[in-house]
Amino acid sequence: MALVWHTARRPSGELQDDDFALRDVPDLPLGEGEVRVRNTWLSVDPYVRGMLDDEGSYMPTMPLGSQVPGGAVGAVVESRDAGLPVGTRVLHDYGWRDSAALSAAQCRPIGPDEMPPQRFLGHLGMPGQTAYFGLLEVLEPRAGEVLFVSAAAGAVGTAVVQIARIKGLHVIASAGGSDKCALLKELGADVVIDRKAPGTMREKLAAAAPEGIDLYFDNVGGDHLDAALESARIGAKFSLCGMISGYGKGGVLELPDPMRLVVRQIRMRGFTAPEFEARRSLFEKDMLEWVLAGRMRSPETVLDGLGAMPEGLRAVLRGDNMGKLLIRL
Ligand SMILES: NC(=O)c1ccc[n+]([C@@H]2O[C@H](COP(=O)([O-])OP(=O)(O)OC[C@H]3O[C@@H](n4cnc5c(N)ncnc54)[C@H](OP(=O)(O)O)[C@@H]3O)[C@@H](O)[C@H]2O)c1
Incomplete structure (x- = not known):
């Protein structure tokens, strides 16, 4: 089973825990070219607030009952893709959940190994x-x-x-x-x-x-x-x-x-x-160089556990965070 946050109702005023629902989703067997990823860090981003409303924002509105998207990093725990063996660290967009079955194309391997994986949800992401x-x-x-x-x-x-x-x-x-x-x-x-x-x-x-x-x-x-x-x-x-x-x-x-x-x-x-995706490699090269050279500090505010996702979103909207707000699983 994967535990996945879903939208439960349209918020009115400040976000409430009941605006979301944490539900079990059965693990389906993997198809050819798919992997299962156990998430270790989840991103909390302000854009999710806009997706909860009927009007949407720079991201489209989420239908009620849908799974909440978001950045995540994790490790491949089961693989049917030769390019992503078990243990590979990957970045993907199936956050707000503890694990996800994905096609290999939906995952981006992250490295170098000594880099804390959550950096790829912040300055390296x-x-x-x-x-x-x-x-x-x-x-x-x-x-x-x-x-x-x-x-x-x-x-x-x-x-x-x-x-x-x-x-x-x-x-x-x-x-x-x-x-x-x-x-x-x-x-x-x-x-x-x-x-x-x-x-x-x-x-x-x-x-x-x-x-x-x-x-x-x-x-x-x-x-x-x-x-x-x-x-x-x-x-x-x-x-x-x-x-x-x-x-x-x-x-x-x-x-x-x-x-x-x-x-x-x-x-x-x-x-x-x-809109700059085609030139992402330019950013990755420069940013990794600056981070490795110590020219880019990456402050983080960390909350623990999947259950903290709604509070994490409230915290970012209140301005409680210094640097990137992350959820550690
Ligand atoms: N265009 C894009 O593709 C794109 C991509 C990513 C993010 N964004 C936008 O970039 C902005 C920052 O995103 P982020 O992920 O880096 O979040 P963030 O800055 O880590 O967190 C949001 C911060 O906004 C500030 N804030 C909240 N309410 C405010 C208010 N009423 N007046 C002034 N400041 C307020 C708070 O800081 P203080 O209390 O310190 O002011 C809070 O910590 C957001 O507007 C987000 O939507 C756009």
Whole structure:
């Protein structure tokens, strides 16, 4: 039997445990070219919140009663594929469960062996890929430019801050709370903004960037996006990665005074990580090099046990995590 989280009802307000149901799914015999993977680490990602609503998000809505998807790493425990023998460590998208039967094509072997496997759910995986392309390809930064990045102490944000430092940018990073701000300083941010400290985001960003910003990497939307528009220099570039301040709130997200885009000649581009899939090897090479050279620290917040998945999702939406939020099985 595999234990698998399913959607049980559409959430209303804050997520409840009953919005999900943990159910047994029988293990079917493997077909040719399939493997069974015992998951060891599961990823908790904000995009799942959007999939729970009828409106969906940048990921499609999940029908009620369906199995919740998500990144996972684990080890092959049974194999009918010569390329993936028992013991191979793999990354795949069948998380929110303790084991999965998959075709070999749905699994990506991970290495080197000395690398902790959960890194492939963070900086060496989807969040790292998001940061890499969202910063380097969407914003095309030049050394010395001023970058503002929001939700900077999270999985994507900690990668953005460190890649930006490697590329010689001046980094202004926002997060919630003094511990997170201290972490961001350690990771190389030049200036930090505590979003929970008194004052508006407009005031705080104006003080942090008196000459304005050239680049904005948006993970939050709302008042952070508004402040970035207010502080943008002529010709600034914005990379829209996500807008977590609006997740689960219902209604339409609004952008006040879009005329600022015209007046400041701002180039704004939304993106999703999969659109860069064809060039993933570029990211993997650079990121692995930076991680192995100690240039990329990967903070983690870990909860234990499959039962913690709904709480993990609530925690990431509340902002309890420093770095990548992971579930250890
Ligand atoms: N486009 C894509 O393909 C793609 C891929 C991955 C992720 N994303 C997006 O990137 C963003 C970050 O994702 P992640 O996986 O790295 O999550 P994360 O940053 O590790 O966790 C989410 C963080 O968002 C912050 N937050 C929550 N509510 C907020 C609010 N009302 N205002 C400001 N900050 C708030 C919290 O940090 P603080 O309390 O420190 O602010 C929280 O720790 C999300 O918007 C996500 O949807 C997009």
